[in-house]
Amino acid sequence: MDRQMLALGAVLVALTLPVGAAELRVGFSQDALTLDPANHRKRETETIIRNMCDGLLTRDSHMKVVPEVAESYRQIDAKTWEIKLRKSVRFHSGAVLTAEDVKFTLDRLTQDNAMGGQTSPRKDLLGPVSSVDIVDPQTIRIRLSSPWPILPAMLPFQELVRKGFVDRVGSAGLATQVDCVGPFKLVEWRRGDSIILERFADYYGGSQEIPPVGPAKVDRVIFRIIPENSSRVAALLAGEVDIINELPVSAMRQVDASGRAKVMRANGTRTFFVALNTAKKPFDDPRVRKALNHAIDRKLIIDRVLSGTAVPLNGVLSPQAFGFNADLPEYKYDPNRAKALLAEAGYGSGLTLMLDAEGAFKDVAEAIASMLQRAGIKATVQVWEGAVLTPIWRDAAKRRERDMYFTSWGNGSLDPSDIMLPTLHTGGRGNSAGYSNAKVDELLDAAETELDPAKRRALYSEAQSIVNADAPWIFLWLPQDLYGVSTRVSGWAPSPDSRINLHRAMVK
Amino acid sequence: MGTVVDRLLQLVTVLLGVTVIVFVMITLTPGDPVEIMLGDMKAAPEQAEALRRDMGLDRPPVERFFRFIGNAVQGNFGLSFFHRRPVIDVIAERLPATIELTLAALVLALAISIPLGALAAVQKGGALDRAATIGALLGVSMPGFWFGILLIMLFAVQLGVLPVSGRIGYGDEVPALTGLLTIDTLLAGRFDSFAQALRHLALPSLTLALPMAAPLMRVTRASMLEVLRSDYVMFAEAKGLSRRRVLWRHALKNALMPAVTIAALETGSLLGGNMIVESVFGWPGLGRLVVESIFARNYPLVQAAVLLYAVTYVLLNLLADLAYTLLNPKVRL
16 A cells, blocks of 8 residues: 555656746846846846736737736726726635736736835826726726826736735735746745746646647746856757847857857837927027928938847837827938038037936947038037936926937836826826927817727827927837747747736747 | 054044045935936836925935934934835845855955065076966956956857856745855755855956956066065075975065055955956846946935945954064054
């Protein structure tokens, strides 16, 4: 009998620990700051957490918002959304997800001091969410203090936690422990070194709209933290890791030539531009702003300085964003046209301007400055530390004497509300150009409360046209995220939200 | 013994001074941790205000300073802004890796430099002496970053014999007792894991050891030359003691004193963690954490770490002085 038990035990062990378990390793640039989905504001941290923790909604590879743990969602009225939950969704601990867990998760994110006395740094990502009601065990209603059409676009940023678990371990415990409903469970977090995950066998399968549905394909996932670019590339080439993020442009050729790995890319969500201080001469004159746009050969900079890893933009939005206006006219590179416009504006004898940039963008900023020189503008670059430069340009009084600012704005939701409102609305918190156009304000305000997607699209489209014509910025580009991916890997492609979701990835 | 107590009392003054200096520097440095934390997806002003309150940054600097001192005396260094966990926990997680790397580099540096320095002095002007001098020059002048990458390209990518990064292989987990994986694996009787830990330690410790070994070698050589010219060595030789015994027992012991001082100081700075080497080899140590924290204006962590550095420095200097008395009984503290 004992012998039989032993034999059975051996078989069970063999079943639970398959020989040559499929293991996928990611060489990742930054460690997670915490494993608490509500207590950080960092994309890299979210990327790691997202492999363990699913949300109500997610995005497919085309960035369309689709239900994940939610079965469906619909808008009841301007200030109420209803979400139906899928049945039999299990946490890693085995407990079944309930509407109470969902309400708890959202309350923890949106109520003041709800995380052991702290307020979630992600609170404003849920904007005007004021309360969550449980309608029945599978249904919740989210109430808003003001209309907010982009709620579905913002929900993919939040992951669900279990109420009973948080009650037990507290917010402090949640920083290092995980009980979520995602495709992988936490095995061990070696701080600064690696995060080891293993397949969650009872996974509900993930979004029904993103095939294949089911448990993860690999047995184990390891995020190895390798902050140094060259070492991350070396680890890929040595076969120690299978996917690396933030592949440096300089290593693209080496990776492609290695035969072991290839370069993969996705459009990012961060729009780069040069903000022109429209409150100040000479930028108060639209002809000058247009001249500056004509003076920059964006395609040349993208080809030569950025090695072709960016998409030129004629406006503010990513081509993947909701409401992207594909018909905006391009400011063609034409130094003579630029000179003519400057002369017309009364600056024919030339201009002397300063371009502010952070150290990381010195090369690009200098390329821009040298192109401005060709149009007769004496442009110089002043390099700053970001922590110093950002507050200057954020504040109308502090930036009064500054000219131009090489900067960017992230649009993770891929919804114009999240980028046009802050950067182009009068008084917007990221409106470093000090741009103000009553018509644009009106269109953006209307879009904020418009519930019909087609009408919202039209409002944003018109706003983009006006901004393009007003040219408060030198429109630049949208950089692509680069990844090095081993030829062992299949079933995975990078996505614009810079997540590395490994649920469907396979290794040979 | 009284001197040791005096020295420890001085430590208190040093720590207070360091705290004031660091606090003033941090307060005067432009940059806002809240802005940086919310930078990825730019946040609403109310969100920034809530965070600022959470971090205690809405209080005036003087109040913040005294609150920090009051808490620090009780061993509470506050929450790390970005990890949102106690600073002490975050530092404690990263310290063992740095200690292990430092000790390995120290042992390696001493093992290279002392015999080489002594032999170079004995065979002054010979081939070994010249080779060692050139080697020392290279060791001092080679940037750690470049040398580290070079080692990775050779041993990990080309030869595939050593790992690029990390501290130990997966599946080699052992219960953490000391946090030093080489020791923990031995205590657990896991020799295969011990070998893994050593393999991971090899390249980063070599990268750190070479620039440390170079000055140690030169100092050992110089002081050995001086000792070899001294009367008691000649007397010992005249007594008919074997050359080997004279060199290793009498001369080297006395020649080691300057090397001990340098080794102690170098160890002190290495214990602060080496940002470059830790980054290149993905080594989860303190140096990387502190530099990242400075850029992110993570004040509580920077303050606690600098205090830790100060304590380490003072204690190591004290240890170096104590080591003198062992090497040379004429020296009294």
